[in-house]
Amino acid sequence: MFRAQHKIMWLPAIIVINALMFFGCDYGPERKEIDLKDIATEAEIQKHAAAENMDILKFGFDLRASPQEDARQYLPFLRYLEDATGYKFDLRFTTKGSNIVDNLGQGVIQLAAIGAGSYIEAQTRYEVVPLVRGLNVEGKTGYQSVIFTTPKSRIKKIEDLRGKRFAFGSVTSTQSHIIPRIMLAESGLTLGDLAAYEYTGSHRNCANAVTSGRFDAGGMQDVMGKNIEADGLIRIIKISKYYPSSGISANKNVPAEKLTKIKQALLDFDPKGRHAAGLYHWERTEMATGFCEAKDEDYAELRNWMRKFDLLRQGKEGAIQ
Amino acid sequence: MKLHVKLALLVIFLILATGSLSAFLVSQTMHKATVERLEKQAMLIGATMAEHITHSVINKEVVAVSEALEFFLERMKDVEYVYVVDFDGQVSAHTFKGGLPRAFLEHKSAEKIATGGIKRYFIRGVKILDIYYPLIPGMRAHLHIGMKEYDQFASVMILRISGVAVAIMLLGFLIAVLMSRRITRPLSLLSDSLRSFGKGETEKEVKYFGGGREIAELTDSFNRMIVDKRHAEETVRFERNKLINILNSMEDGIYIVNQQYDIEYVNPVLKNDFGPFEGIKCYAYFHDRTEICPWCKNQEVFAGKTVRWEWYSSKNQRTYDLIDTPMKNADGSISKLEIFRDITEHKRAEEKLKKYAEALEEARNNLEQKVHKRTQELKDAHEMLVRKEKLMVLGQLSSSVGHELRNPLGVIKNACYFLNMKIETIQNEAVKDNIEIMNREINTANKIITDLLDFARIKEPIRQNTDINQLIADTLSKSLIPENIRVNPDFVEDIAPLSIDPIQVGQIFLNLIENAVQAMKKGGTLKISTRLIDDATEVIFDDDGCGISEKNLEKIFEPLFTTKVKGIGLGLAVSKSLAKANRASILVKSEEGKGSKFVVRFREKEV
The missing domain is CATH 3.40.190.10 (Periplasmic binding protein-like II)
Incomplete structure (x- = not known):
């Protein structure tokens, strides 16, 4: 009797197991259920922000x-x-x-x-x-600025800049604005002695402005200036003292x-x-x-x-x- | 359950198992590949989006960031949400309707994120991949994109694969049912034929009902088996008849009996002698007994032994040589096969032969005895001739040399006597000793000469009645007995005087005493006794000296035979001759290493 039942039962059992394998299995990492309707209040957000930055x-x-x-x-x-x-x-x-x-x-x-x-x-x-x-x-505890021109320019010294176009970096920059202005002033030049001047926004923009020919000379920080000169793109005509x-x-x-x-x-x-x-x-x-x-x-x-x-x-x- | 049903179910099970397993593996592989593809896409999107909004986030341009997120959301159908965490760790922009879900408030934004990653969520029952990507690696600002894990393409592909798999399985079921019917039908028919074959119907061969090469080969094999069996049966029948013919034509009797003593077979030879056997126990059939024979060999044979024995049948007065052999039957039981060989004539011939052999043996023995006797006589005669020849030569030599030597010896002895008298005043011991030696050696030489003369010519004894005990005592007194030898006399009193020559007999006793003394060089006891036995008087000289070997014992009375360094081998020969002259005999008994016993026997009637 048992043997007969056993014979009858094994086939459906196998079919069920196969169906589970075929349709029902999902092997994957555990997942967290997120409820999108559970909204955080503004106070909670602020509290969280304060905690985050404490x-x-x-x-x-x-x-x-x-x-x-x-x-x-x-x-x-x-x-x-x-x-x-x-x-x-x-x-x-x-x-x-x-x-x-x-x-x-x-x-x-x-x-x-x-x-x-x-x-x-x-x-x-x-x-x-x-x-x-x-x-x-x-x-060293200070830095320098350089005044530069293009390699083929006839400008040899700062005094040659009178009546020329001059590019600064950022107006807020020490090395690309204040020190170059000091260098101009020490050579007896003011902004009024220049044909034109412009704040290009950065040391790199300043270099581009001169190498592109839009300006005759420019002032920028010494390290970058020396690197660009080494590449043969500019020629430094004056290096400042250390500030x-x-x-x-x-x-x-x-x-x-x-x-x-x-x-x-x-x-x-x-x-x-x-x-x-x-x-x-x-x-x-x-x-x-x-x-x-x-x-x-x-x-x-x-x-x-x-x-x-x-x-x-x-x-x-x-x-x- | 029918075979074709079993086969169909088995094939269906195999299809189900392999189909399901394959589909499972394919779906898992596809799922994994899809997720990996999605993850890569999402990470790429995250990187692009992060690059796009970084400047706006740095500059806290919330509106611009939100617009970028909404723009992104509209174009990506599988994207559920996007939100941005700024450099202060706060969600600065998102696409959630109604506000930021509380779950995302705790996004661990305080951690600085170096690289992108993925989290997995369920949102409204949908699997979501939450891809986060740093705006600037190592800082807190980052971007979250929530994407549905399954894309439509993958879903369609899985559905199609499932459909194809189910269709293949259904087709497989149908084929399984049809194939099982096709395969099992010929097998069923073949099975029916086998059943008939099992019942012994070997006349019909099985026809091929289809079912493929294997079934055809099986049918062929089966038909070959039927033919082989038919041939085997014919062979068995032929061999059986042949065997019966052999048994019937044999001159020897054969019968077979089982362990219950029931006779199973008797061949015609035995039937002729003992009659029909059916229903008769073996002991009744052959021996007219009502119970098992005491000499029955059956148990030995059933134990595996082959027994050979003889039996005389009082029924027909014949003698048989029987060989009983165990015989294993087809059912495993053991029967006894007994072969009867009639040896009656052989036995009779054997009896006659035995009698002839016995007669022959007797004749042979008689002949041998006669030959032995004649041979001995011849030998004795030959020995006697040789001895006589020797003695004759010796006698001639002895008589001539003896007389010639005795005279000079007498002169030397007189000279010694003279010297001995002269030196008594000198007191020189060395000279005395040498003269003594000379005297002794003269005596020895004289003795040898006497023996030679005695041997050469035995004088006729001068008989007179003699007290034998006295004669022994006189002889002992003349003998030189060393101190290490003890003489033990044991004489019987009242011995009648014997008529003998006392000089000759005394010479015999002296010889025997000297021999005994010389045999006991290391000392010992010489027992000399007399006794009366029936009609004889015996004088016994018994010493415990070195004895005589068995080989030498036969020769000791031969003249010139000696084992001594100084002797000439005539003492015992002379003694024997003297004894014979005095009608006595000398007997000897000796054992090497233990001593010798010489008996001189004087017979009364001869006296």
């Missing part, structure tokens, strides 16, 4: 290449600071319609890598605190003990040695070999020139880098 020190900088490229340079540096201080850092871009001087001074960001001009303006307007100045590739280089400054409301710790971490930073691992082209920054302590007196000469050029009153248009 105790984060935002580090600002001005775009140099692209957001992605700049972030690749700064993010490893911020990870070093996090490891060295125990604080959380987050990178922040300077948005359109804002400038890094105001962001730092008004506390949108707590720390910023800024040029000498921007620091002088931010210090003047918001009393930001200088922490460190960058050491360039040669280990205090870019540095890192802090908002005045950041607690002093945090600043002390951060400053020490910055001074300890050794990008050529023990902290080199993970850095991305750090040698291209103005802080290539690390930092030295910065004091406000270091910027006295540059501050005088800016006052002379009446640049400290350009807060509404943008900060000087």
Whole structure:
């Protein structure tokens, strides 16, 4: 009897098993059920936002290449600071319609890598605190600017620029605006002695403006200028003396003990040695070999020139880098 | 269950199993490939979208970002939602109607995202791939795109594959049923034929009913088997008849009996002698007994032994040589096959032959005895001749040499006597000793000469009544007995005097005593006894010396035979001659290493 039943039952059982295999199996990772109708309230969102940003020190900088490229340079540096201080850092871009001087001074960001001009303006307007100045590739605490022309140009010296067209970089730039203006002034030239001048927006634009022939000469930072000259695209006719280089400054409301710790971490930073691992082209920054302590007196000469050029009153248009 | 039903079910099962497994594997592979394709597409879309909106997010252009998301959503039908997390970790733009779902508020945006990734959700029962992609690797801002996991193409493909699989399986079922009928029908017919064959119907051969090459080969094989069996049966029948003819034509009797003593077969030879066997036990048939014979060999044979024996039948007064052999039957049982060979004439001839052989043996024995006797006589005669010849030569030599030597010896002995008297005053021991040696050696030489002369010519004994015990004692007193030899006399008293020559008999005793002394060089006991036995008087010299070997024992009375260094082999020969002259005999019994016994027997009637 049992044998007979067994014979009858095995076929349907096999069919059922096969059907399950055929239609019913789903082998996959576990999934979370999402209810789209369960909406978060505004208060929850705000609370979440506050929680997300609590105790984060935002580090600002001005775009140099692209957001992605700049972030690749700064993010490893911020990870070093996090490891060295125990604080959380987050990178922040300077948005359109804002400038890094105001962001730092008004506390949108707590720390910023800024040029000498921007620091002088931010210090003047918001009393930001200088922490460190960058050491360039040669280990020097200042940077230079160059005035250049095309290789075939007849311009041999700055004085030959009288009545010529001159290209600056950004109006807020120390190396592509303030220092070149100082070099022109020291040679007895003012903006009025030029046939025309223009702020092209960046060092690279400045170089392009001259090599394309739209301008006879231009002023830009020394490192990039020397590299382009090595490629045979431009000819440098004058190199400035050293002025205090870019540095890192802090908002005045950041607690002093945090600043002390951060400053020490910055001074300890050794990008050529023990902290080199993970850095991305750090040698291209103005802080290539690390930092030295910065004091406000270091910027006295540059501050005088800016006052002379009446640049400290350009807060509404943008900060000087 | 019928064979074709079983076969059909088996094939259906195999089709179901392989079809389902194949479809399962295909669907899984397709699913995996589809998901991988979707993931790659989604990651590409995420990267493109992130690139597109990064600047707007950096500049917090929320409207521009939202427009970009909506634009994207409208064009991508499989996209359920898109939302963007900005650099502060906040959802800055999204496409959800009605607001941000609470589930996405906790998106762990505080983590800085280095590369893109995928999460999986169910939204309203639909599988969703949530692709997230960083706007800038290593920063918190990122993009989420929710896509349906199955695209329409894949669904249609899976549906088609399923349809084809089901169709193939149904077709397979139909083919299975038809094929099973086609295959099993010839097998059923073949099975019926086999059943008939099993019942012994070997006349009919099986016809081929179709079913393929294998069935045809099976049918052929079966038909060959039928033919082979038919031939085998004919062969068996032929061989059986042949065997029966052989058994019937045999001069020997044969019968077969089983373990119950029932006779199973008797060949005509035995039937002629013992009559019909049917229903009769073997012991009754052959022996007229009502019970098993005490000498029955059946148990030995049934145990596997072959037994051969003789039997005399009082029924027909014939003698048979029987060979009993176990015979294994087709059913495994054991019967006994007994072969009767009539050896009556043979036995009779054998009896006659035996008598002839016995007579021959007796004649042969007689002849041998006669030959032996004659041979011995010849040998004795020959020995006697040789001995006589030897003795004759020896006698001639002895008489001439003996007389010639005895005179000089007498002179030397006198000279020694003279010297001995002269040196008594000198007191020189060495000279005395040498003179003594000379005397002793003269005596020895004299003795040899005497023996030679005695042997050469035995003197006629001068008989006188002699006390034998006294004679032994006198002889002992003359003998030189070493100190390490003890003489043990044991004489019977009252022995009548014997009529003998005391000198000759004394010479015999002296010889025997000297021989005994020389046989006991290391010392021992010499027992000398006398005794009376019936009509004889015996004098026994029994020593425990070195004895005489069996080989030498026969020769000791031969003249010139000696084992001594100094002897000339005449002592015992002379003694024997002297004994004979005095009507006595000398008997000897000796064992090498144990001693010798010499008996001098004097017979009374001869005295």
